[in-house]
Amino acid sequence: MPRILVVDDEENIRFSFKHFLTAAGYEVVTVTHPIDARAILSANEFDVAIIDRILSDGQNGIDLVKYIRAVQPFCEPVLMSGYPSFSSAAETLQFETFAYLAKPVKQEKLCRVVAEAVHKSKAKKNSGHFKSVLQSIFHSSPNAIAICDLSGRARFVNPSFTRIFGYDKKEVIGKHIDYIPAWDQQKTESEIADLRMEKFVPERETQRLTKNGQLIDVTINQSVCRDSQGKATDILFIIRDVTDKREIEKQFQHAQKMEAIGILAGGIAHDFNNILMLMLGRAELALMDMPEDSPARKNLETILKAGKRARDLTRQILAFSRKAGHAKKPVQISLIIKESLKLLEAGLPDSIEIKQNISTNCGTILADPTLIHQLIMNLCTNAYHSMREKGGVIEINMQDVDFESRDSRIDLAPGPYLQLTVSDTGHGMDKDTMDHIFEPYFTTKAVGEGTGLGLSVVHGVIKSHGGAITVTSEVGKGSTFQVYFPKIKNVLTKKTKTVEAVCGDKENILFVDDEAEIVLVMQQMLEHLGYTVTARTNGMEALEAFQAHPDKYDLLITDQSMPGMTGLRLAEEVTRIRADIPIIHLTGVCEQTTAGDATKKIISESISKPVNMEELGKAIRRALKPGRRSTNNESKQQGGEKQWIN
Known part of the structure; x- marks a missing residue:
């Protein structure tokens, strides 16, 4: 009222x-x-x-x-x-x-x-x-809002406009705002002309310049303000900063691409490891039967050396694909880094200086020492290549950091981390190059100077350890890589004794692999080590052989990827018949097994192809060690941690 x-x-x-x-x-x-x-x-x-x-x-x-x-x-x-x-x-x-x-x-x-x-x-x-x-809307909107007269002079801007573009209000009111890139001027003028003629202009995505000249990704919505007679008086611009959103989308697309290439790399590595198994196995067997003074001996040694290099390359591919079968353990990586730098210094020219600030008091991480060594070598080699023409400094620092909240920039959960920083004073990189550096086979080096796997391997190693990496670089001023590894509490680890003896005593081994050539090579290697071998080429045949004489066999060695019945499935069926049978799991690609805990407990050893005779012999002796099965099961029941890789 x-x-x-x-x-x-x-x-x-x-x-x-x-x-x-x-x-x-x-x-x-x-x-x-x-x-x-x-x-x-x-x-x-x-x-x-x-x-x-x-x-x-x-x-x-x-x-x-x-x-x-x-x-x-x-x-x-x-x-x-x-x-x-x-x-x-x-x-x-x-x-x-x-x-x-x-x-x-x-x-x-x-x-x-x-x-x-x-x-x-x-x-x-x-x-x-x-x-x-x-x-209230004008002042509280997170989007930049500007009202300009028809000549382009700003009449009003809201606080978000000054925040996003870096201007003070007095710097823009009554003036033309110099924030449209030259390449977008014509498009913008055409849209304003359309608006004045009452034509519809849809929202579009483009870029705008901040006060300091930085390009940001934006979406722009434009409309005309008219008086009571319908005459155009001003242009209203609503500008949304989508730079962070686009960056997140790029990261997501990059992660999808890396995952797809990783799956492909894992499949290639599987077949390649089987081929290497044949090559290295045959060469090793031939070398054992060859006289010391044979002219062909050196050729075989060269074949073995090249095969081992190929094996290392395959492991790099697997590391990139985040499927590398490496056992992780609590390690103080400061010691690994120092050892790696000693090796690196010996091979660098005098024009390259290494500075390091690595505290031995930094915490412990769960890691594979070989992969950490590989990561350091790849990062430092990458730095060297950027400075080899003019020389420079590689600086390595390591420190403890603690994130109190999730860092969206690097997608790490809150908690303690080790921060490893590798920086150089080389030629640096532009934005386009940085967008591709972690892609496999991408390289800026000349033909024959690199495989393009270095930084992609680094990426795979870091992801497989639950970490993250960031890169900053400026052309002509160098690059800085920061790597983060999640810390764990210091854990006392038991030292394991190396099994010196690798030869057997006529123990009977049931060996199964779906590739006949690998069966022949492995049979000869096992027999050379002093074992009696029963070989089969599929899981069903192996299971039938075991069912017929369950007490005949001292050990089962099974490939994982086989048609009809996988190695883990065979292991389950065999242990239902005889629970104490030791089992070695052999695979051509180190995938994370999806089997349950019950299946994991029955595997005594897990080794990856290609395997040489010495590695095979040591694995067998460990599997046949009295009480090994019960010890493994007890450690599982007591909560002991074991890295299971398929």
């Missing part, structure tokens, strides 16, 4: 006005003196105030109008006078009084004027509300 305030020193007028207005549906408050009116106005809202121009004690109703305009902008004052004049009317209008009435005022006219004043008050309130809402 609209509220009306009546201020008049004549009681009969107050009474009449209250009677008329109450009957018309208004809530009416009457007072005699301006002091009382001020007190009521300070504590209550009114839609209309009807005020006598000349009040008792010489008080002027105009002063009360001024007060109302100061404290209640939505209240419409109506002045009355018993002696109206042109000069008093002019003075009244000066203060935007809604109406000026001459006494006596008839009921009909009074109610009509009050109704019109109430309508105006409501309109002002609504307008003020929407204006307040728009101002």
Whole structure:
């Protein structure tokens, strides 16, 4: 219900006005003196105030109008006078009084004027509300908002605009904002022309320049502001900064690409390891039967050496694909890094200086020492290649860091980490190069100078250890790689004794692999080591042989990837018949097994192809060691940790 305030020193007028207005549906408050009116106005809202121009004690109703305009902008004052004049009317209008009435005022006219004043008050309130809402949106929006006149000069910008683009408000108001790249000028001008012609311009994604010249990814929504006659007056720009979003999308796409290539790499490595198994196995067997003075001996040794290099390359591929079968253990990597740097220093020219700041007090991580060594060598070799023409400095630092909250930039959970930093003063990289450096076979080196696997292997090693890597670089000033590894509590590890003896004593081994050539090679290697071998080429045949004579065999060696029955499935069936049979799991690609804990417990050893005779012999002796099976099972039941890789 609209509220009306009546201020008049004549009681009969107050009474009449209250009677008329109450009957018309208004809530009416009457007072005699301006002091009382001020007190009521300070504590209550009114839609209309009807005020006598000349009040008792010489008080002027105009002063009360001024007060109302100061404290209640939505209240419409109506002045009355018993002696109206042109000069008093002019003075009244000066203060935007809604109406000026001459006494006596008839009921009909009074109610009509009050109704019109109430309508105006409501309109002002609504307008003020929407204006307040728009101002709130304008100032609180996370998007940059700019309103420019048709010549492109900024009239208004919100706080987000100054935050995103780095300008102070005074630097842009009334000026052309220099934030449109040259290549987008024509497109932008064309869109503004279309808007002025009332054509639809869809939101689009582009780039804009910040004050310091940095390009950021944005989406822009543009519209025309028009006056009441429909004439274009201004252009409204709503700009959303999507730089972080695009960066996250790039990271996601990169991760998908790396995963796809990793799957491909793992498949290639599987077949390649089987081929290497044949090559190395045959060469090793031939070398054993060859006289020391044979001219062909050196050729075979060269074949073995090349085969081992190929095996190392395959392991790099597996490391990249995050499927490398490396046993992790608690290690203090500061010692590994120092050993790696000693080896590296011996091969670097005098023009390359190595500076290191590696604390031996840094914590422990769960890692494979071989892969950590490989990571250091690859990072430092990459740094060397960027400085070999002019020389420079490779700086290696390591320290403990602790993330109190998740770091979205590197996607690491809160917790303690080791931070390894490798920086160089080489030629640096541009953004396009940095977008591809972790992709396999990508290289900026000349043909014959690199495989392009170095940094992709680094990426795979870090991911396989649950870590992360960041890169910063500037052309002409060098690059910095920061690697993060999650720390673990220091763990006391038991030293294991190396099995010196690798030869057998006619123990009977059941060997199974689906490739006939590998079966022949492995059979000869096992027989050369002093074992009796029963060989099969598929899991079902091996299971039937074992079912026929379960007590005949001392050991089962099985390939994992076989048609019909996998190696782990065969191991399960065999242990159902004889629970104490030792089992060695052999695979051409080191994949994480998806078998349950019960299946994992029955595997005594897990080794990957290609395997040489010495490695094979040591694995067999460990598997045949008395009490090995029960020891493994007890350690599992006591919560001991073991790295299971398929």
